[in-house]
Amino acid sequence: MKAKTYFITGGLGFIGAHFVHYLHQHEPEAKIVVLDKVTYAAKPERIADLVTQGKAILEEVDIADEKKIDALFQHHQPHVVLNFAAESHVDNSIAGPAVFLETNVKGTFTLLAAARKLWMEESNSLKEEFKSACFYQISTDEVFGSLGKEGAFNEKSNYAPNSPYSASKAAADHWVRSFHHTYGLPTLVSYCSNNFGPHQHNEKLLPTIVRNALAGKSIPIYGSGENVRDWLFVEDHCAAIVRILAKGKRGETYAIGGNNESSNIALCRKLLSLLDTISPRQDGGAYESQIDFVPDRLGHDYRYAIDATKIKTELGWEPKVSFEKALELTLRHYLEVYLSDDNA
Ligand SMILES: NC(=O)c1ccc[n+]([C@@H]2O[C@H](COP(=O)([O-])OP(=O)(O)OC[C@H]3O[C@@H](n4cnc5c(N)ncnc54)[C@H](O)[C@@H]3O)[C@@H](O)[C@H]2O)c1
Numbered sequence: 001m002k003a004k005t006y007f008i009t010g011g012l013g014f015i016g017a018h019f020v021h022y023l024h025q026h027e028p029e030a031k032i033v034v035l036d037k038v039t040y041a042a043k044p045e046r047i048a049d050l051v052t053q054g055k056a057i058l059e060e061v062d063i064a065d066e067k068k069i070d071a072l073f074q075h076h077q078p079h080v081v082l083n084f085a086a087e088s089h090v091d092n093s094i095a096g097p098a099v100f101l102e103t104n105v106k107g108t109f110t111l112l113a114a115a116r117k118l119w120m121e122e123s124n125s126l127k128e129e130f131k132s133a134c135f136y137q138i139s140t141d142e143v144f145g146s147l148g149k150e151g152a153f154n155e156k157s158n159y160a161p162n163s164p165y166s167a168s169k170a171a172a173d174h175w176v177r178s179f180h181h182t183y184g185l186p187t188l189v190s191y192c193s194n195n196f197g198p199h200q201h202n203e204k205l206l207p208t209i210v211r212n213a214l215a216g217k218s219i220p221i222y223g224s225g226e227n228v229r230d231w232l233f234v235e236d237h238c239a240a241i242v243r244i245l246a247k248g249k250r251g252e253t254y255a256i257g258g259n260n261e262s263s264n265i266a267l268c269r270k271l272l273s274l275l276d277t278i279s280p281r282q283d284g285g286a287y288e289s290q291i292d293f294v295p296d297r298l299g300h301d302y303r304y305a306i307d308a309t310k311i312k313t314e315l316g317w318e319p320k321v322s323f324e325k326a327l328e329l330t331l332r333h334y335l336e337v338y339l340s341d342d343n344a
Pocket of ligand 1: 009010013014015035036039040041042043061062064083084085088089102103107138141169192193194196201
């Protein structure tokens, strides 16, 4: 059987790049084509080894550019599209929401339209060579809005996005759903919680904590730090995506959680206490003393949590790496990066 061609959009980003490596390791014969606009969030070095070795092809393109996207679909004839590309930072969406609409909504629509054109004979009928085709949208638990102290989101939760970022991700999910229901496009959507791991952009919480701690600067924590998130190790997330792609029912959605709920302040303290042990401050003080509570993010959602029963029971996926191990591995990565004054 001919090797499958995968389009991985946003493959120079944090999760996308991890996924490119993961896929290559687990399906070495796969043809991997990365579509990325190379925004501020992209780091080509994340997959440079694979590109140099000819194991992944990099196409620099905006997913909202209809003409170029169409041409790339015709040229590479992908069987699978995994849409990781997005503007992904909530703070940026508050400051400048327009690009979130363009990339996250129009971009997703453009990919869907190109996939439909390439894969489908007519509505509800895939061309013979694309019988195994699938459009996989990487969504977020943030589309469901905010929880109180109790409960967890699952696939049946109502959409209630609160930020321009989550609104744009929610809109994209609706477009995906509509292409499945209207045209029979084979689709999958997964909602994941906060990812963490090596190579995350400087702007995100964990790298920010480690970088400022090591530089002897104050460590900014929003509000009183009581906002709660579920933390998912990026490698576990990649494994979940592969499992969903292999076994998930087309047209369905899956929630992926790490089963690691923590308030921002508790996570920060945990990380800093680990840092005290691994790389103590020269003055013998505790890094925790550098924590600085800053004015809260506008409309900051209080709590997100995921009930991952469906993926566990139907597809047999569970996170494999313990939170402690994943946190230490992540911390050691950022230590290496920031102590060597390199880039994350
Ligand atoms: N990081 C998380 O904790 C998290 C949690 C839930 C969901 N997600 C979702 O997972 C996906 C990946 O997140 P991430 O943290 O890796 O994001 P990221 O910001 O690190 O990377 C995004 C990538 O998309 C590319 N990109 C942006 N606009 C583009 C465009 N118009 N055309 C082509 N490429 C474009 C960027 O250059 C970058 O390489 C996103 O869809 C995000 O919404 C992330």
